[in-house]
Amino acid sequence: MTDTTTRSGKRPAVVETLTAVRALSDALDRMHSGMKGDMDMNASDLATLRMLIIREQRGEMVSPHDVARHLRISTASTTKLIDRLAASGHVERRAHPSDGRARVVVLTDKSRSEFFHHLGGHLGAMRDVAANYSDDELATISGFLHSLTEAITTTD
Secondary structure (H helix, E strand, O other): OOOOOOOOOOOHHHHHHHHHHHHHHHHHHHHHHHHHHOOOOOOHHHHHHHHHHHHHOOOOOOHHHHHHHOOOOOHHHHHHHHHHHHHOEEEEEEEOOOOOEEEEEEOOHHHHHHHHHHHHHHHHHHHHHHHHHHHHHOOOOHHHHHHHHHHHHOOO
């Protein structure tokens, strides 16, 4: 047994890191749960808005099929969800820019404003924490988080 492993063969640093990831996940769940209540939305509605914000920041378009696949729900449920978000003014259906037959789902200014109104303080606090780390450290952290995301996504 080395200094970096326990009797069960687990490295304490790995255990501590994964414990911290679980704590972060729990904190994010609580934050999103508060948003659901404030915005009068269910979990799928909020997950759709988060997905749209992330994809928008990446410059990616989102089809109704993408929403269904992301949430793992039927196309009928997706249609109802998008109808509900459109009726509340949070999303719009638009023609795909290069394929007029296809549709994309986009956030409205109202949705962006509400989302960032509820998350603005949290995002600022997270930026403040990140500012305490060097660019090299942040690159390592980002790489780790992206790898975790990929591992979780591909093992579902």
